[in-house]
Amino acid sequence: MLQRGGRSILHSSILTNVCKRNVSQGVKPRFFMKQNIVLIDGARTPFLTSGTDFKNLMPHDLARNAISGLLSRTQFSPSNLDYVVVGNVIQEVSTSNVAKEAALGAGVPNSVPCHTVSQACISSNQAITTGLGLITSGQADVVLAGGTETMSDVPIRVSRPMRKILLEFNKAKATGKRLSLAFSALSKLGLELPGITEFSTNETMGHSGDRLAAAFGITRREQDEYALRSHSLAQKAQNEGNLSDVLSIMVPGINRPVDKDNGIRVSTIDKLGQLRPAFIKPHGTVTPANASFLTDGGSAILMMTEEKALAMGYKPKAYLRDFCYAAQDPKDQLLLGPTYATSKLLSRTGMSINDFDVYELHEAFAGQILANLTAMNSEYFSKSFLGGKKVGELPIERLNLWGGSLSLGHPFGATGCRLVTTAANRLRKENGKFALVAACAAGGHGHAIVVERYPS
Numbered sequence: 001m002l003q004r005g006g007r008s009i010l011h012s013s014i015l016t017n018v019c020k021r022n023v024s025q026g027v028k029p030r031f032f033m034k035q036n037i038v039l040i041d042g043a044r045t046p047f048l049t050s051g052t053d054f055k056n057l058m059p060h061d062l063a064r065n066a067i068s069g070l071l072s073r074t075q076f077s078p079s080n081l082d083y084v085v086v087g088n089v090i091q092e093v094s095t096s097n098v099a100k101e102a103a104l105g106a107g108v109p110n111s112v113p114c115h116t117v118s119q120a121c122i123s124s125n126q127a128i129t130t131g132l133g134l135i136t137s138g139q140a141d142v143v144l145a146g147g148t149e150t151m152s153d154v155p156i157r158v159s160r161p162m163r164k165i166l167l168e169f170n171k172a173k174a175t176g177k178r179l180s181l182a183f184s185a186l187s188k189l190g191l192e193l194p195g196i197t198e199f200s201t202n203e204t205m206g207h208s209g210d211r212l213a214a215a216f217g218i219t220r221r222e223q224d225e226y227a228l229r230s231h232s233l234a235q236k237a238q239n240e241g242n243l244s245d246v247l248s249i250m251v252p253g254i255n256r257p258v259d260k261d262n263g264i265r266v267s268t269i270d271k272l273g274q275l276r277p278a279f280i281k282p283h284g285t286v287t288p289a290n291a292s293f294l295t296d297g298g299s300a301i302l303m304m305t306e307e308k309a310l311a312m313g314y315k316p317k318a319y320l321r322d323f324c325y326a327a328q329d330p331k332d333q334l335l336l337g338p339t340y341a342t343s344k345l346l347s348r349t350g351m352s353i354n355d356f357d358v359y360e361l362h363e364a365f366a367g368q369i370l371a372n373l374t375a376m377n378s379e380y381f382s383k384s385f386l387g388g389k390k391v392g393e394l395p396i397e398r399l400n401l402w403g404g405s406l407s408l409g410h411p412f413g414a415t416g417c418r419l420v421t422t423a424a425n426r427l428r429k430e431n432g433k434f435a436l437v438a439a440c441a442a443g444g445h446g447h448a449i450v451v452e453r454y455p456s
Contacts, residue, residue: 029349029434029450031322034136036306038316038454042421043070043247044299047261047409050151053254054296059088060095062298062411063102063148069247070144070300071106074314078107082140084114085130087123087147089412090154090194091116098148102298108144118413120442121362122325122337123147124299125416125449129323131303141308146300147414159190198442201331205364205442206279208334209286213367215332216374220285223366224272227290227406230363234264234403242402242429245421263293263409290366295409299417316454318424318435322349323449328385330444335368337446338438339375343386345436345448353392357432358451360423362415362439363404372440402426415439420451427453 045065048054054062063086071078086099095101099114108114119126124147131143157163165184172178197204213223237243238260248259267289277284278291309316326340333340338361346352353376363369375381376391402422405415416439423435438448 029321029351029355031349031450033132033320033322037132037135037303037320038306038309039318039320039420039424039451040076040302040304040309040314040316041070041074042299042301042417042424043073043245044414044418044421045069045249045297046246046258047263047295047297047411047414047418048258049263049409050294050296052262052296053251053258054150055152056253057150057251057296058095058153059092059148059150059298059413060098060101060105062150062296062414063098063146063300064105064298065247065249066146066148066298066300066414067102067108067144068106069249070302073247074302076302078112079109080312081108081112081142081144083131083134083143084108084112085117085127085134085143085145086114087117087119087125087127087413087416089118089120089123089149090151091118093155099146102146102148119445121364121410121412122416122439122441122445122447123413125419125439125447128301128303128320128416128420129447129449132320132323135303135305142302142304144300144302145417146298147411147417148298149411149413150296151294151411152296154194162190198330198334200443203331204279205334206286206291209291209365209367210277210280210284211332212335212371213285213365216371218285218367218370218374221269221273222370223285223290224269224287226366226370228267228269228272230366230400230404230406231264231266233401234261234407235266237402238264242425244425245418261408263295264403264407286365286367290406292364292405292410295411297409297411297414299411299414299421301417301421318427318454319452320420321450321452323447324348326446328444328446330442333385334442334444335364335440336372336375337440337444338362338372338448339381339391339446340386341446341448342376342436342438343389343391345450346391347389349450351434351450353394356434356436357398357430358423358426358435359394359399360419360426360435360437361400361404362410362419363400363406364410364440366406368440416447420449423451424453427451
């Protein structure tokens, strides 16, 4: 199923140079945005393995660093912002509207409205498109969209029965009642971690990834090869200075700047093959090496109308052209969001899968990426689930050439801004015209967006 002309789709693609074709030059897509909206720039904190240098920072700290770093890099006055939207998944209860707290910390005036959005792993994608909606509706000219997540310090609650007793205790006036409730609480002790399973299916995403890989015939070897590809490309991009969106952050208690992603690990196929399955044992294929890891990080992008950008003297990096969301069965098709969303986007814009020079897809699991590539090019899948129109074969030699979530990390709420910024930077570096960004998320969701390089 993963064969192309008798060879694996991963053949010779570990460190493939970008394809020099620019097939999109003659494309005349249909875009439905009422205005030309441009990306000025994007920036992010380094994405760090949870429990390392960002372990003492809170989500608003990470978002604040991303916002302030971006504003400094673009020399944009925060007083000129019209709105701030930030994506976040695991909410810190003391900063429920983390967008506002981060913005205030970054020097954004009190008068700028801010709100937080959540849509699992596409939360900052949602922040971006929410910003696009604000601009196209005339509510704003300039929007800063971002995302943030920490897995080093997740909120842990006492059990639900214990919470009820504590609330009653707080209301009780009589000493006897309070003592009775205190003794009752002893039998209700227990802790609740943030949910790691789909509420509707009670299945972890890792289990879903295992079952998806099995359903599409993705072997353990192919998953490990793809993971090695991601880490190798990320290391190459880091060494060559292509990850220019990464900010240098000063962290309290650390006597050095933090300026690099620290999850990149280039290993060997033999070593990867020795790891045990993480979810379905003993026959599963998802391991810690071919799955994205728990990550801390924040990201941000600055977007505005083209008219505003030019009036302020900015040279944009890209147009944000059109987007769509999709949703499907959260049980058996949880991670196929990129296929559904891409199919929907191509139909909406009249583009084909080969009309893009750059592809940036979220890598939740190696098996998830490979299953989506297979589904996109499957006649059976297209007839059964996509109305008969096949997406087509996505050219892997142009996919995630600077690494992806498997190697760079995946702070749930922040990955979308990284994907869009990387797409824009790659278009400029590789002299491409159009980029496709797509991602999956819990609940069976998917998102896709078209990014177009701004003319030089």
